[in-house]
Amino acid sequence: MNPAIDIQGVSVSFPSRQGTVHALQDLSLTVEPGIVYGFLGPNGAGKTTTIHILLGFQESIRGSARLFGVPVTESIARDRIGYLSENPEAYDFLTGREWLTMAGRLFDLTSGEVKSRIETVLSETGMLAAADRRIASYSRGMRQRICLAQALINDPDLLILDEPTGGLDPIGRRDIRRLIANRKKAGKTVFFSSHELSEVELVCDRIAILAKGHLLAEGVIADLVPRGESLERYFINTVAP
Amino acid sequence: MKRILTLATIVWLEMVRRKELYVLLILLAALLAGLLSVDVFGLSGITGYAKDVGLLGVWLLSWILAVNISVRQLPQEAQRGTLFSLLAMPVSRLTLILGKWLGAWSGVGFALICFYLTLLAGVWLKGGGFDANTLVQAILLHGGALAVVCALGIALSTRLNRDAALVTAYLTTGSAFLLMPRIPAMLAGTRGLESISLFGAYYLLPHFELFDLRRRLIHDWGRVGWFLIGEILLYAFLMTVVFLTLAWLGYRKRRFSRGDVL
Numbered sequence A: 001m002n003p004a005i006d007i008q009g010v011s012v013s014f015p016s017r018q019g020t021v022h023a024l025q026d027l028s029l030t031v032e033p034g035i036v037y038g039f040l041g042p043n044g045a046g047k048t049t050t051i052h053i054l055l056g057f058q059e060s061i062r063g064s065a066r067l068f069g070v071p072v073t074e075s076i077a078r079d080r081i082g083y084l085s086e087n088p089e090a091y092d093f094l095t096g097r098e099w100l101t102m103a104g105r106l107f108d109l110t111s112g113e114v115k116s117r118i119e120t121v122l123s124e125t126g127m128l129a130a131a132d133r134r135i136a137s138y139s140r141g142m143r144q145r146i147c148l149a150q151a152l153i154n155d156p157d158l159l160i161l162d163e164p165t166g167g168l169d170p171i172g173r174r175d176i177r178r179l180i181a182n183r184k185k186a187g188k189t190v191f192f193s194s195h196e197l198s199e200v201e202l203v204c205d206r207i208a209i210l211a212k213g214h215l216l217a218e219g220v221i222a223d224l225v226p227r228g229e230s231l232e233r234y235f236i237n238t239v240a241p
Numbered sequence B: 001m002k003r004i005l006t007l008a009t010i011v012w013l014e015m016v017r018r019k020e021l022y023v024l025l026i027l028l029a030a031l032l033a034g035l036l037s038v039d040v041f042g043l044s045g046i047t048g049y050a051k052d053v054g055l056l057g058v059w060l061l062s063w064i065l066a067v068n069i070s071v072r073q074l075p076q077e078a079q080r081g082t083l084f085s086l087l088a089m090p091v092s093r094l095t096l097i098l099g100k101w102l103g104a105w106s107g108v109g110f111a112l113i114c115f116y117l118t119l120l121a122g123v124w125l126k127g128g129g130f131d132a133n134t135l136v137q138a139i140l141l142h143g144g145a146l147a148v149v150c151a152l153g154i155a156l157s158t159r160l161n162r163d164a165a166l167v168t169a170y171l172t173t174g175s176a177f178l179l180m181p182r183i184p185a186m187l188a189g190t191r192g193l194e195s196i197s198l199f200g201a202y203y204l205l206p207h208f209e210l211f212d213l214r215r216r217l218i219h220d221w222g223r224v225g226w227f228l229i230g231e232i233l234l235y236a237f238l239m240t241v242v243f244l245t246l247a248w249l250g251y252r253k254r255r256f257s258r259g260d261v262l
Helices: A047-054 A075-080 A096-106 A111-124 A140-152 A170-185 A197-203 A231-239 B002-017 B020-037 B048-080 B082-087 B093-125 B132-157 B162-187 B192-204 B214-219 B226-251
Strands: A005-016 A019-031 A036-040 A062-067 A081-084 A158-162 A189-193 A206-211 A214-220
Touching (some): A005 A047, A019 A047, A019 A206, A019 A214, A036 A047, A036 A170, A036 A197, A047 A158, A047 A189, A075 A081, A081 A140, A096 A111, A096 A140, A096 B002, A111 A140, A140 A158, A140 A170, A158 A170, A189 A197, A197 A231, A214 A231, B002 B048, B020 B048, B020 B093, B048 B082, B048 B093, B048 B132, B048 B162, B048 B214, B093 B226, B132 B162, B132 B214, B132 B226, B162 B192
Parallel strands (some): A036 A189, A036 A206, A081 A158, A158 A189
Antiparallel strands (some): A005 A019, A005 A062, A206 A214
């Protein structure tokens, strides 16, 4: 079986006024299907850049990146994934239900599938009651939830979450944890970037720690973190020894 | 095709819910109402001036709508952050461009029909009318011109920010419309670089004057041969393909980062 994510020797540089910025340097990472994978790093580590590469937003890269064996540069690679960005946004002039219908159609689902999936994801994200209101009237947390519902519309085999708990209250965070656990139970893969180390400790099977574009550590939390030490302490010692 | 139509539907919904079309329709209706009420020198029975000013209004309003709607499509997706959600789905950049163009063009095309119907009603109230065949030909050619304008607007917006693309699109299409018919006469009095630039512009920019049947409608000269209409529409199709290809070339390798959202 192909890995859910397979990144090999990826490097990305950006020109800037201060010279060339190396956002990622020779990054290699493999995520097997069916696990919850935590992708950690301080601000500017290259986490979002890595996610953008996986989504094909950056086509000019060195190295190779594949999703379920398909190069990320092909739009079909995104058939089996769902994505929630760190600043989730949707069309203000649509209702939540219309936004999900549009997403379902873009995933080429049939009308019947779109209808049934919409009910499922609205109930999973707790947005059933607000589904027929315009998105313009949603709070930040509700926008996050409707975008999460959109990321789930195709029942993705790989769910990529970029800082998913950022705008959420404690109940919202708990709901996200439950949702991730449910995805794992269903045999799906979750790739999860976060600063919230306590959340990561609770839900992730494996983690990777990235800093300044380099992969510093990768493995099962229990193997990486010494007995009696918290993930937070381990993270700080690894990133800023 | 399903994805292209879905993207086009979003453009439509935005256009309707932002109420842009209604504003322009009200403007046109107000213009016509003003014209209908005028009775200078006892000219109230003559409909030619109402047709002339009304058709100019239809061309101006549809041009404004086409440029504004097409130019903002791609930049606003990046600005509000929805571009990331769209491109994270199995939507290729070519599909995105085609969907946006189709949405902009069909939306503007629908507005165009509303504009012509309003004008027709106005002229009819004044006791006049248009030759049906010529009117159909005029609307078809007008729609063809707007397809080119929308494609040009989208092509410009792939590399320029929204404001720059808007100004460039207005300047390019406006000067193409006004300047093109005069270039052959201007070429006679020029030499060297000036002549080469005029010659280049004549062959590179779209010839919008080909799509303008206003004189025929105003003076009831009758319809043009349908073969000629077909040729002009083919020209519009080719120009649209050229601009959409340029749009795709400008967009296919474009890198998006968080900075685009802010």
